[in-house]
Amino acid sequence: MNANIEEILARMRALEEELQAEFAKKREEFGFLVENKRVRFAREVLEKQRLARLGLWRFLRHSRISVALTAPLIYAGFIPFLLMDLFVTVYQRICFPIYGIPRARRSDYMAFDRGDLPYLNAIERFNCFYCSYGNGVAAYLREVAARTEQYWCPIKHARRIVATHERYPRFFEFGDAEAYRKGLERIRASVGEGQTGDAAGATSAKS
Template sequence: MRFMRYLPGRNIPHLLTAPFIFSVLLPLVLLDIFLEVYHRICFPVYGIAYVKRREFIRVDRHRLRYIPWYAKINCAYCGYANGLIEYARTIAGETEKYWCSIKHKNDPGAIFFPPEYHRDFLAYGDEKAYRNFIKK
């Protein structure tokens, strides 16, 4: 809540940027709906265990009595938005593990932060390992 330290004299900029921040809420809710439909329909078909939503999305800081009402709104938004994105990332990762399991090409000059589960993937360009993998 660093913004609270700088709030005096900055009310106008915060108010002017609030619509941009909260305009993302509708796409997030739509992502949430489509993601959950995909998750509930496809994961059982693929034999992938459900990802537990409650382990990612937590909206609870608004219950703290010492936080002003406008900060509670922000806290609820961030708990939902960040939790949803992490939940979506996990569902996408489980999907990637099922469908692909091949690492991305290692470009020495490029910065890329692969997810931790990529360490178990097959090396990019290793056709022999791929052929052996699909025979199992």
């Protein structure tokens, strides 16, 4: 891989760590701990947040009619999410061992801690659960698809793609037939090496 690309990727990872550190500092301001995947607030914080909870009747009374009318369509998305969740789980359990691809851990992409927020009413908690599940399934699918792509077709597109997955920068350049033929098996073997694998050696095979 080009040294400049490696350097940019390293800076991106460093910035991501810096961003996560800032998020952690911000979370400390709200006085909670995470124990066994459950959130625990300090008592005084808990009482203050409960006062901010909006009752169901008041919540519904201030909701727009258009929101209520479109809600069934939104919630109907549960069905395709459930089917996709099931398909991705079965797919990688059957196919990945055959090709030697490590399976993505579903639990790494699912977080339902918003239900512990005392200022949310029942409807808001359900909405948060739904959003968490939908986005969790999408992230889970994305990682399984990314690992599949790294194994079967680790080649960048000729045109710019918006919001590529984290493995994409290490794929072979479009049109670089020599690097692809020399390095394909190596990049396939590196699927399980971290989030992005290591195609640097594969692309450097050409030099």
